[in-house]
Amino acid sequence: MDYQNDFLPPDGALAVPGGDELVDRINELIELFPHSLATRDWHPENHYSFEENGGKWPKHCLQETRGAEFHPHLYQEKLDFKLKKGFDPEDRSDYSGFSAETEGGKELAKVLREAGAERLFVAGLALDYCVRATALSGLEEGFQVVLLEDCTEPVNGDDGERAIEEIRSGGGEIARSTDLEF
Ligand code: VGL
Numbered sequence: 001m002d003y004q005n006d007f008l009p010p011d012g013a014l015a016v017p018g019g020d021e022l023v024d025r026i027n028e029l030i031e032l033f034p035h036s037l038a039t040r041d042w043h044p045e046n047h048y049s050f051e052e053n054g055g056k057w058p059k060h061c062l063q064e065t066r067g068a069e070f071h072p073h074l075y076q077e078k079l080d081f082k083l084k085k086g087f088d089p090e091d092r093s094d095y096s097g098f099s100a101e102t103e104g105g106k107e108l109a110k111v112l113r114e115a116g117a118e119r120l121f122v123a124g125l126a127l128d129y130c131v132r133a134t135a136l137s138g139l140e141e142g143f144q145v146v147l148l149e150d151c152t153e154p155v156n157g158d159d160g161e162r163a164i165e166e167i168r169s170g171g172g173e174i175a176r177s178t179d180l181e182f
């Protein structure tokens with residue numbers, strides 16, 4: 001989820017501590033799994049979540065800017081799907097990857113159902129926002145969800161712990177990428 005320059009130290013507009021250190025593990029996952037997809041936060045200037053528009057975040061992931069591009073080392077050519085979210089200035093449900101769409105306007109749930117996916121392994125940024133919301137909506141949509149806890153970081157540490165508990169009590173599984181067996 002949202003593995004983009006603006007969420008990465010040292011100079012992302014909304015840098016998540018330690019977020020840049022996940023790239024090798026995430027790339028290993030992309031190689032390991034038969035299918036993979038990534039979401040991107042893709043905001044317009046007038047997005048509700050920006051401080052200047054009354055929201056809680058500094059301006060980040062502006063459409064067509066370097067901050068909205070994926071981490072430069074991410075194996076994005078190996079992804080089956082890339083989806084964008086957060087492009088509607090007023091859509092307040094947009095932390096979830098399930099609000100994201102492909103270039104052709106197909107929503108994540110539809111992409112997954114058409115691919116016959118039953119189980120979703122979730123990694124990326126940020127644990128307490130996009131990753132949390134995606135895992136919880138995946139469970140609500142009826143998918144099995146596995147959070148890869150060593151492949152994500154929170155904006156706020158305590159909120160990250162809380163997110164893990166919420167995902168677990170919602171029926172999600174918490175695992176480490178190093179424990180995956182195929
Ligand atoms: C996110 C903060 C602001 C996220 C998006 O995708 O986790 N967090 N916008």
Ligand code: ZN
Pocket residue numbers: 041043049060061086
């Ligand atoms: Zn955002």
